[in-house]
Amino acid sequence: MSTKVVIKQSTYFDSVSLMSLSTKANQIEGVEQAVIAMGTDMNKEVLKNVGLLTPELEAAKTSDLMIVVKAATDELCESALMAIEELFKKKGGSKSATEIKYSTIDSAAASIPEANLAVISVNGAFAAREARKALENDLHVMLFSDNVSIEEEIALKQFAHEKGLLMMGPDCGTAIIGNVALCFGNAVRKGNIGIVGASGTGSQEVSVRIHDFGGGITQLIGTGGRDLSEQVGGIMMLDGIKALEEDEATKVIVLISKPPAPSVQEKVLAQVKSCKKPVVVYFIGGEETAVLEAGGHFAKTSKEAAIKAVVLAGANEDELNKRALNWPLIEEVRAKLTPEQKYVRGLFCGGTLCDEAMYLAMDKYEDVYSNIQKKADYKLKNIHESKAHTFLDMGDDDFTNGKPHPMIDPSTRIARFLEEAKDPSVGVILMDFILGFGSHEDPVGVMLPAIIEAKAQAAKEGRHLEILGYVLGTDLDTPNFDEQVKKLMDAGVTIASSSTNAGLLAREFVAKGE
Amino acid sequence: MSKINELFNGKIHAINVGIEFFKDDIIKQNANASHLDWKPPGGGKPELINALDRLENVAVAEKIAAANKLAVERIINSQPMLVGFDQAINVVPGMTKTTILHAGPPITWDKMCGAMKGAVTGAIVFEGLAKDIEEAEQVAASGAITFSPCHEHNCVGSMAGVTSASMFMHVVKNKTYGNVAYTNLSEQMAKILRMGANDESVIARLNWMRDVLGPMLRDAMKIAGEIDLRLMLAQALHMGDECHNRNNAGTSLLIQALTPYILETEFTKEQKREVFDFVASSDYFSGPTWMAMCKCALDAAHGIENSTIVTTMARNGVEFGIRVSGMAGNTWFTGPAQKVIGPMFAGYKPEDSGLDIGDSAITETYGIGGFAMAAAPAIVALVGGTVEEAIGFSTTMKEITTAENPNVTIPLLDFSGVPTGIDIRQVIQTGILPIINTAIAHKDAGIGMIGAGITYPPMEAFEKALLAVTETISE
Numbered sequence: 001m002s003t004k005v006v007i008k009q010s011t012y013f014d015s016v017s018l019m020s021l022s023t024k025a026n027q028i029e030g031v032e033q034a035v036i037a038m039g040t041d042m043n044k045e046v047l048k049n050v051g052l053l054t055p056e057l058e059a060a061k062t063s064d065l066m067i068v069v070k071a072a073t074d075e076l077c078e079s080a081l082m083a084i085e086e087l088f089k090k091k092g093g094s095k096s097a098t099e100i101k102y103s104t105i106d107s108a109a110a111s112i113p114e115a116n117l118a119v120i121s122v123n124g125a126f127a128a129r130e131a132r133k134a135l136e137n138d139l140h141v142m143l144f145s146d147n148v149s150i151e152e153e154i155a156l157k158q159f160a161h162e163k164g165l166l167m168m169g170p171d172c173g174t175a176i177i178g179n180v181a182l183c184f185g186n187a188v189r190k191g192n193i194g195i196v197g198a199s200g201t202g203s204q205e206v207s208v209r210i211h212d213f214g215g216g217i218t219q220l221i222g223t224g225g226r227d228l229s230e231q232v233g234g235i236m237m238l239d240g241i242k243a244l245e246e247d248e249a250t251k252v253i254v255l256i257s258k259p260p261a262p263s264v265q266e267k268v269l270a271q272v273k274s275c276k277k278p279v280v281v282y283f284i285g286g287e288e289t290a291v292l293e294a295g296g297h298f299a300k301t302s303k304e305a306a307i308k309a310v311v312l313a314g315a316n317e318d319e320l321n322k323r324a325l326n327w328p329l330i331e332e333v334r335a336k337l338t339p340e341q342k343y344v345r346g347l348f349c350g351g352t353l354c355d356e357a358m359y360l361a362m363d364k365y366e367d368v369y370s371n372i373q374k375k376a377d378y379k380l381k382n383i384h385e386s387k388a389h390t391f392l393d394m395g396d397d398d399f400t401n402g403k404p405h406p407m408i409d410p411s412t413r414i415a416r417f418l419e420e421a422k423d424p425s426v427g428v429i430l431m432d433f434i435l436g437f438g439s440h441e442d443p444v445g446v447m448l449p450a451i452i453e454a455k456a457q458a459a460k461e462g463r464h465l466e467i468l469g470y471v472l473g474t475d476l477d478t479p480n481f482d483e484q485v486k487k488l489m490d491a492g493v494t495i496a497s498s499s500t501n502a503g504l505l506a507r508e509f510v511a512k513g514e
Numbered sequence: 515m516s517k518i519n520e521l522f523n524g525k526i527h528a529i530n531v532g533i534e535f536f537k538d539d540i541i542k543q544n545a546n547a548s549h550l551d552w553k554p555p556g557g558g559k560p561e562l563i564n565a566l567d568r569l570e571n572v573a574v575a576e577k578i579a580a581a582n583k584l585a586v587e588r589i590i591n592s593q594p595m596l597v598g599f600d601q602a603i604n605v606v607p608g609m610t611k612t613t614i615l616h617a618g619p620p621i622t623w624d625k626m627c628g629a630m631k632g633a634v635t636g637a638i639v640f641e642g643l644a645k646d647i648e649e650a651e652q653v654a655a656s657g658a659i660t661f662s663p664c665h666e667h668n669c670v671g672s673m674a675g676v677t678s679a680s681m682f683m684h685v686v687k688n689k690t691y692g693n694v695a696y697t698n699l700s701e702q703m704a705k706i707l708r709m710g711a712n713d714e715s716v717i718a719r720l721n722w723m724r725d726v727l728g729p730m731l732r733d734a735m736k737i738a739g740e741i742d743l744r745l746m747l748a749q750a751l752h753m754g755d756e757c758h759n760r761n762n763a764g765t766s767l768l769i770q771a772l773t774p775y776i777l778e779t780e781f782t783k784e785q786k787r788e789v790f791d792f793v794a795s796s797d798y799f800s801g802p803t804w805m806a807m808c809k810c811a812l813d814a815a816h817g818i819e820n821s822t823i824v825t826t827m828a829r830n831g832v833e834f835g836i837r838v839s840g841m842a843g844n845t846w847f848t849g850p851a852q853k854v855i856g857p858m859f860a861g862y863k864p865e866d867s868g869l870d871i872g873d874s875a876i877t878e879t880y881g882i883g884g885f886a887m888a889a890a891p892a893i894v895a896l897v898g899g900t901v902e903e904a905i906g907f908s909t910t911m912k913e914i915t916t917a918e919n920p921n922v923t924i925p926l927l928d929f930s931g932v933p934t935g936i937d938i939r940q941v942i943q944t945g946i947l948p949i950i951n952t953a954i955a956h957k958d959a960g961i962g963m964i965g966a967g968i969t970y971p972p973m974e975a976f977e978k979a980l981l982a983v984t985e986t987i988s989e
Contacts, residue, residue: 122554
């Protein structure tokens with residue numbers, strides 16, 4: 001055991017600093033005991049009690065700083081003394097005053113008068129409460145959280161409606177307000193088309209297609225998936241249409257939803273009828289007649305919705321590259337597939353993308369199964385086992401329970417993909433890759449090894465495995481759209497130019513004997 | 515233009531609650547976003563969230579707001595004046611020769627921690643109720659002594675808070691509301707009773723304080739009349755004290771105010787010299803004075819129906835207790851006392867420390883001490899080491915308080931007032947606990963102070979208080 005003493009004459013530190021230094025010194029590795037203190041009688045008494053008082057320390061004056069270190073070896077003592085010297089040095093360059101952190105919406109709203117919107121993504125159990133606080137503070141709300149009860153949703157939306165505020169969500173993943181994408185969204189051009197969407201990826205898809213066709217958007221209002229249910233009654237879609245109608249920059253309005261409850265569709269179409277601006281209605285799997293009767297513009301697919309919107313907004317239809325279906329490609333793929341490769345397997349991150357592809361397949365085939373099928377007979381009993389044509393929304397609660405969404409964590413989809421690739425009855429596997437704010441930083445990259453492996457395995461077994469990819473994104477998005485596409489093509493993946501074309505190509509690839 | 519259309523045309527400034535990268539993405543798009551430091555309200559406990567919801571009913575919330583406004587006004591407008599010094603038996607309500615007051619919520623002899631037992635037995639010897647510590651233990655256990663919390667006798671006591679009949683007390687009168695608060699005298703920094711020490715040197719000092727210091731201060735104040743403590747507190751904060759752990763400025767101001775009157779007393783020059791030497795022996799001399807000042811202001815705000823403002827935070831070394839204005843009288847809400855984390859005197863380790871103890875958290879209840887750390891950059895080591903952290907503690911406390919006290923301000927924060935009026939609803943809503951900077955006493959009797967640092971009340975005390983208050987307030 002070794003003890004070293006350093007006495008610094010006429011060096012003053014206050015007792016609190018010295019306590020702090022001593023505490024840190026005792027944490028230095030190898031230090032048995034360290035005392036840093038002024039040479040007062042009381043401190044000498046302490047040193048005496050722990051058996052460290054030497055004649056040298058005894059002689060220290062009240063104004064002298066005493067440093068005593070006890071360690072196993074001389075070397076350890078020396079290194080500890082050097083470490084203690086470091087402790088005395090100032091940490092240098094104090095950090096700039098940090099941003100004040102607020103803990104509640106109330107205090108943040110009170111302190112930031114320019115705040116106008118709350119983006120809420122806390123656990124569903126607490127989300128409604130926070131949303132209510134935001135509305136009470138006159139903030140518009142984007143409620144990303146799911147698992148909020150429908151009663152809470154109704155109460156929040158009625159409250160927002162009374163106050164003239166936007167209440168987007170719950171379970172609303174996408175919005176673009178004032179050219180700023182909130183949560184999940186793509187970098188799309190500013191323009192004159194306004195969107196109200198009850199479906200997240202559906203709205204993303206239409207906004208991206210509008211951009212692709214040279215148009216742009218004013219606002220994208222996400223309402224959350226339940227807005228057009230019987231109970232909620234479309235409160236936010238109705239308010240959204242009204243706001244876009246009053247918005248000078250908006251020339252055309254697009255509505256996107258899964259099929260609404262009939263009574264709600266009636267309300268929405270009544271508002272479309274009275275709206276002074278042209279309204280394109282894309283209710284997935286919806287009926288044309290009612291829309292036309294209301295003076296709306298009916299769209300059967302997301303692509304059609306985008307084309308109608310840009311044309312109504314002023315684009316020349318003849319000059320649009322509508323990216324027609326590539327029939328020679330379809331023939332080529334059909335020729336590669338064996339007669340038993342009859343089925344499509346769609347593995348989706350985006351719920352509406354899944355829905356659109358599924359509805360297109362249902363137009364052609366009977367046996368279309370899914371975890372989100374409306375028809376009970378075709379709803380998968382066991383979601384882990386595909387049947388005939390199967391379209392899986394892997395972002396649905398069945399798959400995400402306790403796990404992150406596949407747009408963030410792709411592991412579940414990778415595993416399922418490898419399984420589907422082994423099935424000799426599968427002709428084509430369709431997958432979406434969603435770019436933009438909130439998404440994975442390299443959605444293609446994480447899937448690529450599995451794609452290459454599956455392709456190689458199928459080749460080894462002497463069968464062609466057609467993999468069809470759709471990359472949802474614009475040339476302004478991060479990660480880079482072209483690079484993502486190139487990586488897929490290099491791996492032998494066929495690329496669809498839109499959600500609609502993805503669905504059409506998939507169903508046509510596996511068509512037999514036409 | 516409708517609010518929605520205003521949003522379309524304005525610049526987005528989002529408040530982001532939850533996933534942090536949503537804020538980053540918004541900022542990337544040249545809009546503004548502020549991320550909340552959010553925790554589930556009530557720690558996510560459904561019964562607490564229900565209680566918060568009930569208290570947010572418009573009619574109820576209005577009642578509470580009115581009550582809290584009144585409570586906070588009374589804290590801020592209180593003008594506690596030092597009006598005298600006298601022995602506890604002469605002034606403290608309910609005091610008897612066999613009463614011993616202690617810090618924190620009620621506790622029985624058998625449950626007391628080491629430091630408090632040490633102080634109690636020392637006080638019994640000091641009062642002549644036993645000849646030595648051993649006998650004092652028997653007396654303490656015999657039932658002959660009435661134990662009672664200081665707070666239930668308009669008093670506060672540092673650390674163990676042990677106060678007995680002969681001890682001299684500050685007498686602090688609220689000029690605005692008329693109530694009076696008491697606390698005993700600082701024994702300064704040595705082996706002292708309030709830290710649990712009780713040997714002959716401790717008793718000898720208590721005797722001297724009873725026979726010389728106390729009477730001299732009493733006589734001096736008879737001549738002085740009154741000293742405005744709130745004004746002096748405000749000055750001390752401007753001079754770099756937070757008046758819980760740093761009392762350098764406050765002690766200078768107090769003794770400066772007392773000196774002319776001390777000189778006029780009938781005591782000998784030697785005795786006066788002893789008193790001045792004693793005051794100079796530690797900067798802590800004015801520590802208890804501020805506690806009595808805070809107690810005097812907070813008592814004026816206690817017992818206002820429907821108020822959710824905390825009027826007491828106190829610890830007995832085993833339990834931490836709070837009192838809330840709306841629950842009149844001596845209704846305590848308690849949870850286990852916590853460890854105090856901070857630098858320690860050379861030679862001591864964290865395992866030597868006793869749990870949080872003392873009525874000194876009355877300073878934080880008022881809005882100084884840990885709440886005013888930004889005023890005392892010299893002792894930032896207590897809260898982590900940087901001035902920035904000290905400022906952070908003071909600004910964070912605004913999240914759980916109702917007002918800023920314009921009479922007591924912090925220069926470093928642009929002279930904003932100290933955070934005042936802890937609201938139990940805000941504590942439960944935010945999960946932010948009041949910060950307390952305090953001394954660390956050794957866990958065993960007879961040793962004394964071994965460090966200082968930071969501690970927090972147990973959330974449990976606030977949870978119990980919220981649930982109880984919710985029961986008492988009807989729509």
